[in-house]
Amino acid sequence: MNQTxxxxxxxxxxxxxxxxxNEARDLKTFKVVFxxxxxxxxxxxxxxxxxxxxxxxxxxxxxxxxSSPTEEGHLLFTVKKTGVVTGELHNLTEGKxxxxxxxxxxxxxxxxxxxKNVVIVGGGFAFTTLRALTKYMIDDGNRxxxxxITVIYGAxxxxxxxYKEELKEWEARDDLxxxxxxxxxxxxxxxxxxxxxxxLEEVAPSSKDALIAVCGPPIMxxxxxxxxxxxxxxxxxxxxxxxxxxxxxxxxxxxxxxGSKYVCKDGPVFxxxxxxxxxxxx
Amino acid sequence: MLEMTLDKSKVQExxxxxxxxxxxxxxVKDRMGTKFSEVADPSLVCLDGLNTNLxxxxxxxxxxxxxxxxxxxxxxEVKLAAQETLLFGARxxxxxxxxxxxxxxxxEGIDDPYYLRRREKTxxxxxxxxxxxxxCFCTSVGGxxxxxxxxxxxxxxxxxxxxxxxxTERGEALLKEAxxxxxxxxxxxxxxxxxxAAEAEKQLQAIPIPKDLAALKESxxxxxxxxxxxxxxxxxxxxxxxxxxxxxxxxxETKKGVGRRVRNWDSCAFSLFTLHGSGHNPRTxxxxxxxxRVLHKFLYCPENFGEAFCVGCGRCITNCPAGLDLRxxxxxxxxxxxxx
Ligand SMILES: Cc1cc2nc3c(=O)[nH]c(=O)nc-3n(C[C@H](O)[C@H](O)[C@H](O)COP(=O)(O)OP(=O)(O)OC[C@H]3O[C@@H](n4cnc5c(N)ncnc54)[C@H](O)[C@@H]3O)c2cc1C
Ligand code: SF4
Ligand code: SF4
Ligand code: FES
Numbered sequence: 054m055n056q057t058x059x060x061x062x063x064x065x066x067x068x069x070x071x072x073x074x075n076e077a078r079d080l081k082t083f084k085v086v087f088x089x090x091x092x093x094x095x096x097x098x099x100x101x102x103x104x105x106x107x108x109x110x111x112x113x114x115x116x117x118x119x120s121s122p123t124e125e126g127h128l129l130f131t132v133k134k135t136g137v138v139t140g141e142l143h144n145l146t147e148g149k150x151x152x153x154x155x156x157x158x159x160x161x162x163x164x165x166x167x168x169k170n171v172v173i174v175g176g177g178f179a180f181t182t183l184r185a186l187t188k189y190m191i192d193d194g195n196r197x198x199x200x201x202i203t204v205i206y207g208a209x210x211x212x213x214x215x216y217k218e219e220l221k222e223w224e225a226r227d228d229l230x231x232x233x234x235x236x237x238x239x240x241x242x243x244x245x246x247x248x249x250x251x252x253l254e255e256v257a258p259s260s261k262d263a264l265i266a267v268c269g270p271p272i273m274x275x276x277x278x279x280x281x282x283x284x285x286x287x288x289x290x291x292x293x294x295x296x297x298x299x300x301x302x303x304x305x306x307x308x309x310x311x312g313s314k315y316v317c318k319d320g321p322v323f324x325x326x327x328x329x330x331x332x333x334x335x
Numbered sequence: 336m337l338e339m340t341l342d343k344s345k346v347q348e349x350x351x352x353x354x355x356x357x358x359x360x361x362x363v364k365d366r367m368g369t370k371f372s373e374v375a376d377p378s379l380v381c382l383d384g385l386n387t388n389l390x391x392x393x394x395x396x397x398x399x400x401x402x403x404x405x406x407x408x409x410x411x412e413v414k415l416a417a418q419e420t421l422l423f424g425a426r427x428x429x430x431x432x433x434x435x436x437x438x439x440x441x442x443e444g445i446d447d448p449y450y451l452r453r454r455e456k457t458x459x460x461x462x463x464x465x466x467x468x469x470x471c472f473c474t475s476v477g478g479x480x481x482x483x484x485x486x487x488x489x490x491x492x493x494x495x496x497x498x499x500x501x502x503t504e505r506g507e508a509l510l511k512e513a514x515x516x517x518x519x520x521x522x523x524x525x526x527x528x529x530x531x532a533a534e535a536e537k538q539l540q541a542i543p544i545p546k547d548l549a550a551l552k553e554s555x556x557x558x559x560x561x562x563x564x565x566x567x568x569x570x571x572x573x574x575x576x577x578x579x580x581x582x583x584x585x586x587x588e589t590k591k592g593v594g595r596r597v598r599n600w601d602s603c604a605f606s607l608f609t610l611h612g613s614g615h616n617p618r619t620x621x622x623x624x625x626x627x628r629v630l631h632k633f634l635y636c637p638e639n640f641g642e643a644f645c646v647g648c649g650r651c652i653t654n655c656p657a658g659l660d661l662r663x664x665x666x667x668x669x670x671x672x673x674x675x
Contacts (some may be wrong), residue, residue: 059448061402061585061596062412109405109596110589114612135612150408271615297617298609300585303445306601307582308608310631311617313638318443332555334617334627 060303063107063152064092069127071147076212079134080178081143082119085153086127096156098122099163100185101294101322104155105302106130106142114138115299115317118156119181121188123195128153131181131215157302159322161186161266161292170200172258174277176207176249176269180215182294183268191229203258207234207249207273211242232256250276253284260285266292278325288326295321295328295335311335337501337510338520345516346497350377352513353421357458360394361423362387371425382424382492385468386648390578391425395453396436398575402449402585404595417452421509423460428473428646430461430485432578438640439581449598458505461486465531467539470649472662475542478646480535491528498528542662543669544633544643551634554671555626563664564622566657571602573628573651573659579644582608603627629664 066085074080087093098104098118105113120129134143145151161182171190175183183206190199204223208214214233223231234245234252245252249269258265265286267277274293281291297309297316304318312331314320323331341349350359354377361380362369369384371391404411425433437454440447464480467473473480483489487506491498498520501507510517545551574580584601588594601608604624610616618624636644645661652660 059412059415060445061449063410065408065410107410109408109410110587110592110594112587113585139612152410296611298611300583304442305439305445305447305581305583306585306598307603307631308584308601310603310627310635313635318445334623 061154061301063105063113063154064096065089065150066128066153068145068147068149068151071145074131074178074215074217076210079143080131080213080215081134082129082131082215083142084127084129085151087153088150093126096128096153098128098156099160100189101160101182102156102158103182103302103321104128104130104153104157105299106132106138107152107154108138108141109152111141112138113152113154113300114142115157115302117182117185117294117321119184121185121192123189123192129185131178133178154302158317158320161322162264162324163189166190166264167198168200168262170259170261170263171202172263172265173202173204173206174249174253174265174267174269174281175205176273176277177209177213178215179268179270179294180206181268183266184216184219186266187223187229191223191226196228200262201258202229203232203256204229205232205234205249205253205256207236207247207252209236211235211239211244230256248276249273250280253277254280257284260287260290264290264292266294268294288329289324291325293323293325293328295323297321297335337507338525339499339510339514339517340493340520340524341497341499341513341517343496346380346382347377349513349516350374350380350421350423352516353509357419357421359421359423360391371422380424382462385464385466386426386428386471386650386653388650388654389576390429390432390648390650391422392429392432392436392578392581394420394422395433395457396440396450396581398600400449400598402596402598405589405593407592410596415448415452417456420453420457421460422457424462424490425459425486426464426648427461427480427482427484427486427489428471428478428648429578430459431473431478431482432485432646432648433457433459434485435579435640435642435644435646436581458488458509459486460488460490460499460506460509462490462492463532463535465492465535467535468649470652470662471539471647472542472649473647474536474539475544476643476645476647480539481532491531493524493527493531496524498524500528543666545665545668545671548634548637550671551630551668554668555630557671559664559667559671560622560626563659564620564625566659567604567621567625568657569604569606569621569624570656571604572654572656574602574604575600576650576654578646578648578650579632603631625659629661629668633665633668 070084072082309316440450
């Protein structure tokens with residue numbers, strides 16, 4: 054039996070590569086490959102979805118899928134060392150076998166984004182599924198499906214930016230506008246300084262025929278939403294991704310319930326319009 | 336519709352016969368009152384008690400169960416078989432609660448194989464209540480002391496005998512299996528049943544249930560929650576005794592690389608329930624947690640499933656150490672709803 058009949062069973066995967074992402078060394082990206090090729094075929098995710106990473110004996114943690122389905126043959130997860138499961142994950146070495154249960158949850162509304170301009174706003178290590186989304190849209194086979202793509206991404210310091218090499222590649226491309234910013238630079242930083250909401254206001258992407266997707270720490274979201282509103286994005290075109298403590302990931306265990314929604318199955322991606330009618334309990 | 340009677344002196348024999356190729360769960364006496372247990376000896380079955388302290392939900396959704404076992408980094412599935420099971424003597428509210436749990440565990444096409452393996456093999460003989468208890472309010476939440484929902488057979492205690500009405504094919508097959516012990520119900524029996532039903536329903540008082548969901552939504556910021564939150568101890572008893580509460584935790588139990596992943600009942604009353612690894616907690620106060628229990632049942636479930644997740648069994652009322660009475664809370668919420 055596998056996940057198609059038992060949604061609680063994880064697929065075994067091997068950690069193929071571990072990349073340390075930041076100076077504090079509490080953020081690592083894990084590239085994993087399925088042990089069974091059948092599972093590779095069975096796992097179809099869309100950017101925005103997440104999976105439960107499973108460490109037998111420790112537990113499971115819901116983690117956003119940082120890779121795009123266009124990057125075939127493997128999955129990426131960027132994990133911050135936080136507690137029991139993520140702490141143990143950080144202790145593991147390449148070659149170790151862990152479990153992946155998913156894909157879970159609702160994705161970014163890719164179909165609605167097609168034919169539109171897309172603005173991506175990310176802060177800190179919450180950039181993971183936005184990376185998946187960007188990567189998906191700029192893939193050769195998909196790029197023409199989308200209008201202008203603008204990426205605004207910021208972190209506290211240069212060392213805290215995720216996917217540094219890739220960001221450079223994106224900046225060099227002419228089919229997407231990339232704005233990278235840090236709250237405060239260091240001696241070597243030649244790029245932009247400033248908070249994400251401020252940069253968004255300066256860049257001022259048009260809200261006409263556009264959707265905007267935002268992920269970041271709560272404080273960034275708080276100051277970014279008014280800017281988004283000012284730019285004229287409708288709540289139904291403003292997309293956010295929520296975090297809530299989870300266990301089952303399939304709408305049974307009740308843990309991620311907010312109002313009549315379950316973040317695991319109705320989210321984690323929601324429009325601002327949907328969030329506006331939910332109780333403020335997240 | 337198969338309608339039979341069983342002489343009460345033959346109940347043990349009846350259970351012994353049906354228990355031959357089934358697991359039998361029925362109320363038995365224990366220190367605290369009565370409790371649903373797996374019974375090997377039918378002479379221990381006690382049908383006089385009204386609501387057991389714990390509901391029979393554990394027959395299909397055990398308090399603790401293994402999801403799978405593992406050794407180092409290899410997970411092993413457990414065999415998801417279940418034996419034919421007879422749940423005998425569940426009250427109509429508890430039978431109805433199983434119907435509500437069915438909805439969660441099959442929700443939106445995602446079946447829970449652990450729940451379903453047991454549920455699909457469980458035949459429910461519900462026992463109608465001639466004399467409802469003090470904390471019962473089933474009729475106010477859409478149930479009945481003689482309700483049929485969720486049951487395969489409905490039984491009535493007619494004094495000298497049990498009247499048994501098959502409600503489903505499974506129930507009919509069960510009664511046929513024991514046909515040597517039963518007799519066809521007479522017109523007189525049927526009349527007696529009708530009378531008992533009418534009398535039972537009469538004894539229950541209607542309490543106001545907040546049905547205006549928009550108004551209930553408005554109650555989210557009402558002061559009542561602060562006050563109730565100060566009383567609630569966050570012990571979780573209400574969730575454990577409730578036949579419809581279904582929140583669970585998933586944890587690992589391990590020793591030297593060998594272990595199992597298990598699921599256990601959990602409760603939204605606990606402060607750790609929503610605590611993130613980062614330290615953030617969306618429900619920091621007991622007020623918010625008590626509100627979650629009530630609104631989940633009376634607002635979110637009606638929005639998602641079309642009905643409240645409360646069958647009016649009264650267990651959370653009789654077992655709350657802080658004396659919180661859900662009926663009083665619902666009454667206050669109803670009047671709040673009227674004002675706003
Ligand atoms: C949809 C979603 C996507 C996420 N994506 C990422 C990501 O890409 N990278 C990343 O580093 N983190 C992500 N998180 C947060 C991550 O799940 C938690 O940091 C992690 O579960 C903490 O687990 P722990 O065992 O290390 O911590 P502990 O505090 O020891 O937690 C014990 C258990 O509680 C649960 N838990 C604790 N905190 C959270 C939380 N914030 N969210 C959900 N469950 C929690 C988990 O089941 C965990 O195993 C995401 C959370 C959600 C809900
Ligand atoms: S039983 Fe009473 S005190 Fe305990 S959590 Fe429930 S409402 Fe609170
Ligand atoms: S909420 Fe209370 S009265 Fe309602 S079903 Fe649960 S335990 Fe019974
Ligand atoms: S994580 Fe279990 S219901 Fe969402």
